[in-house]
Amino acid sequence: MVSTNKQPSFYAALMLLVAIFLVFFIGIGILNYPVEFILIVITIITGFFARYYGAGWKEILQTFIEKIKDAVPAMLILLSIGMLIGCWMVSGTIPLMVYYGLEIINPAYLYLTAFLVTVCISTFTGTSWGSAGTIGVALVAVAAAMNVSLPITAGAVISGAYFGDKLSPLSDTTNMAALAAGAELYQSIRNMLYTSVPAFLFACLGFYIAGLDLNVVNSIQLDTIPVMKKALNSLFWLNPLLILPTLLVFIGAIKKWDTIIVLIASSFFALAICAIFQPFTMMDLVQASINGFNTNMISNFSDVAMNESTTKNINILLNRGGMYSMVSPIVVMLCAFMFASALDVSGGLNVLLGRLVQKLKTVTSTLLATMFTSSLLVACTGNAVISFFLVKNIYDPCFKNKKLHMVNMSRSMESGATLLEGLFPWTISGMFMAKTLGVATLDYAPWVLFNLSCLVMAVFFAILARWSNFGTRYEEPISAEQVPVLRG
Numbered sequence: 001m002v003s004t005n006k007q008p009s010f011y012a013a014l015m016l017l018v019a020i021f022l023v024f025f026i027g028i029g030i031l032n033y034p035v036e037f038i039l040i041v042i043t044i045i046t047g048f049f050a051r052y053y054g055a056g057w058k059e060i061l062q063t064f065i066e067k068i069k070d071a072v073p074a075m076l077i078l079l080s081i082g083m084l085i086g087c088w089m090v091s092g093t094i095p096l097m098v099y100y101g102l103e104i105i106n107p108a109y110l111y112l113t114a115f116l117v118t119v120c121i122s123t124f125t126g127t128s129w130g131s132a133g134t135i136g137v138a139l140v141a142v143a144a145a146m147n148v149s150l151p152i153t154a155g156a157v158i159s160g161a162y163f164g165d166k167l168s169p170l171s172d173t174t175n176m177a178a179l180a181a182g183a184e185l186y187q188s189i190r191n192m193l194y195t196s197v198p199a200f201l202f203a204c205l206g207f208y209i210a211g212l213d214l215n216v217v218n219s220i221q222l223d224t225i226p227v228m229k230k231a232l233n234s235l236f237w238l239n240p241l242l243i244l245p246t247l248l249v250f251i252g253a254i255k256k257w258d259t260i261i262v263l264i265a266s267s268f269f270a271l272a273i274c275a276i277f278q279p280f281t282m283m284d285l286v287q288a289s290i291n292g293f294n295t296n297m298i299s300n301f302s303d304v305a306m307n308e309s310t311t312k313n314i315n316i317l318l319n320r321g322g323m324y325s326m327v328s329p330i331v332v333m334l335c336a337f338m339f340a341s342a343l344d345v346s347g348g349l350n351v352l353l354g355r356l357v358q359k360l361k362t363v364t365s366t367l368l369a370t371m372f373t374s375s376l377l378v379a380c381t382g383n384a385v386i387s388f389f390l391v392k393n394i395y396d397p398c399f400k401n402k403k404l405h406m407v408n409m410s411r412s413m414e415s416g417a418t419l420l421e422g423l424f425p426w427t428i429s430g431m432f433m434a435k436t437l438g439v440a441t442l443d444y445a446p447w448v449l450f451n452l453s454c455l456v457m458a459v460f461f462a463i464l465a466r467w468s469n470f471g472t473r474y475e476e477p478i479s480a481e482q483v484p485v486l487r488g
Contacts, residue, residue, distance in 0.1 A: 006053045010355065013348035016049050024386075035386065039335035043342050050346035064341035071179060071337065073260075078326040080263035081126065081170050083289045084249075086321030087267040088124075090288035090297070091274035092236035093245050097124045098135065098317060099232045102225050105139070110148060111211040114139045114156040115203060115450070122164025124246060126171040127320075128422070128429070131161040132436055135317075140437050148214055154439040155447025156207050158422055162451050166414050167196055169249065169259070172329045173384055173418050179333075180388035181410040185259055191407035192414060194461060194471040199454035206449045227310050234304045235295075235314075237277050245270040292322025329385070336389045343393060352394075363472065366398045367412055367462035371455075374416030379424050384417040391417075405473040415458035419451040 008016075020042050027038040047060055088094045098121055105113045117139070122131040136157035143153035165171050167189055178188040232238065245266045252262030271285050280288075284297045295301050295318050306314065360366045370391060377387035391413050399409055422429040425441040434441045446452075461471040 008049075008053050008346070008348050008351055010351055013351040016046065016346070016348045017352065019045060035332055036335045039332070039339050039386070043335070043339040046339065046342035046346055046348075049348065050342055053347060055345045055347075060338075060342050060345045063345055064338050067337045067341055068334070071333065075330055075333070076260050077175055077185065077263070078172065078329055079323045080260050080267070081172070081175070082292075082321060082323045082326035084263050084267045084270075084321075085125070085170060085325070086288040086290070086292045086323075087270040087274070087285075088245060089293035089318060089321050090278065090280055090285060091245065091270040092238060092242045092278055093270055093273075094125055095232050095236045095318070096238050096240075096242045097121060097246075099229055099238055102135070102229050102232075105225055108214060109208065109211050110139070110143060110214055111152055111156045111207040112204060114143075114153055115160045115207050118157050118160025119163045119200075120160075122161045123168045124164070124170075125320075126164060126168040126174070128158075128161035128165035128171075129432060129436075131164065132157055132433055136161065136437055140439070149210075150437075150439050151443040152207075152210055152447045154433070154437045154444040155449065157437065158433055158444060158448050159203050159207075159450035162419055162422065162448075163196070163200065166418055166454070167192060172326070173414070176329070176333065176385045177388050177410045177413050177418065180385075180392045181406040181413065182392070183406040183410045188407050188410040191405075191473060192411050195411065195415060195454050195457035198457050199450050202453040203450040206453075210447075227306065228313065231304055231306050231310055231314055235298050235301065235318075237279075239277065242273060242277065244273065288321065290323050292320055292325050294319050332385055336386055340389050340393055360398050363402055363404065363465040364462050366395065366402060366404065367408060367465065367472075368459065369398075370395050370409060370412040371416035371458060371462070374413045375420050378417040378421050384413075384421045384429075387417045388413050403475045405475050407473050412458065412462075415455050419454055423448060423451065
C-alpha cells in the first residue's frame with residue numbers, strides 16, 4: 001500500500017530504478033562488495049526518495065515488519081535445513097551419497113555419469129557450489145587425465161549441480177524462490193517438474209551423444225576417484241541404513257506433511273543413527289546440528305592417507321551445515337525485505353507498474369516478462385535471491401489479476417534467474433564455477449544443457465498457456481473454455 005503524499009512522476013520513478021541498478025552493478029558486479037551492504041545502501045537511497053515524496057521512515061519500518069511476519073515460517077525452514085545438513089553430515093548420510101555417486105562413474109560415459117552423479121549429490125546436499133567444488137573438481141580431474149573436453153565435462157557438472165539447486169528441498173534458492181513468490185515449498189517443486197523432467201531427459205541424451213567418441217585408453221591414470229572413495233570409507237562407517245533419514249524427507253514430501261516437522265524429525269533420526277554407527281561424542285552431534293560438521297570431529301582424520309588435493313576436497317565437502325550456516329541467507333533476506341519495503345512505500349514501483357501492467361494482456365506475456373526480468377535482474381545484481389524479491393514486487397498484481405497460482409512465478413523466477421546465474425561471467429556464481437573447475441564461463445556455457453533446455457521448456461509452457469492450462473496452474477480450477485477469458 002502506498003502512503004506517500006505526492007505521487008512520483010514516471011520519469012522520477014524510472015530514474016530511481018536506474019540508480020538502483022547502477023548501484024547494484026557497480027557495487028556487486030565491479031567492486032564485489034557484500035550483497036548485504038549494497039542492499040542497505042539502496043534502501044537508504046530509496047528511503048530518501050520516499051521521504052521526498054512525503055513518506056516517513058516509520059512507515060517504511062511498519063511495512064518491513066508486516067513483510068517479516070509472512071517470512072518467519074521460511075526462516076524457520078532455512079534454520080531447519082541448516083540443522084538437517086549438519087545432522088546428515090555427522091551421521092554419514094551425505095558422505096554415503098557421495099560414495100555411491102563416485103561408485104557409478106564410468107569413464108566410458110564420463111559426460112553422462114558426471115551429470116547424473118552431480119544430480120544425485122546436489123539433490124541430497126541442496127548446494128550447487130558444494131557439488132561443483134567437490135565431486136565436480138574430481139570429475140574435471142578425471143576428464144583432464146583422459147584428455148577429453150573440459151568444457152563439456154564442466155557443463156555436465158554445472159548442469160547436475162543446478163538440478164539440485166533448483167529442485168532440492170534443501171536448497172536455499174529453492175526455498176527463497178518459493179518464499180518470495182508466496183508459494184508452498186513442495187507445491188513449487190512439483191510445479192517445476194513440468195520443465196525439469198524434459199530438460200533432464202534432454203540433458204541425458206545430449207551428454208550421452210557427446211560422449212560416444214570418448215577415448216578411454218588413458219583411464220588407467222584415473223586415481224582421483226578411488227582415493228576419494230577410500231578416504232570417505234575410512235572416515236565414516238558407510239552402510240545402506242544411513243540412507244533412511246533421506247527417505248523420511250521424501251515420504252514427508254509425498255504425504256504433504258508439515259515441512260519444518262519433517263526436517264526436524266529427519267535431523268533427530270540422523271542423530272540417532274549417528275549414535276549407533278559413527279564414532280562421535282554426544283557433544284559432536286550437538287555441535288554438528290548447531291554450528292555444522294567439521295573434520296576436526298574425526299579423531300583419525302590426520303591418519304587417513306590422502307594427498308593435498310583430496311584433503312582439500314574432503315574438507316570442502318564435509319565442513320558444512322548447522323543452523324548458523326543459514327544466518328547469512330537470512331540476513332540477505334532481511335536486507336532484501338528492508339529494501340522492498342522502502343521501494344513499496346516510495347510509490348515509484350507502482351507508477352512503473354501502471355505502465356507495465358497495461359502491456360501484459362495475456363498469461364503468456366506475463367510469464368515471459370517474469371522470466372526475462374528475472375534474467376535481467378540477476379545479470380545486473382549478480383544474485384538470484386535479490387531478483388526474486390524484486391520480481392515479486394513488480395509482477396504480483398499481474399499474477400493476481402489473471403488468477404495465476406504463485407507456483408508459476410516461482411518457476412519463472414528459478415528458470416530466469418537461478419539457472420542462468422552461473423552462465424554470466426561477472427556474477428558471483430559464474431566466477432566461482434569458472435575458478436573452481438578451471439574452465440572459462442563462456443567455454444562451458446553452451447554445454448550447460450540442463451539449464452538451457454529448462455529455460456526453453458519454461459518458454460514453451462508460457463506460450464502453451466495461450467491454448468491450454470497444462471503446466472500452468474491457476475488459483476481456482478478452470479475449464480479450457482475459461483483460459484482465453486483469463487488471458488484477456
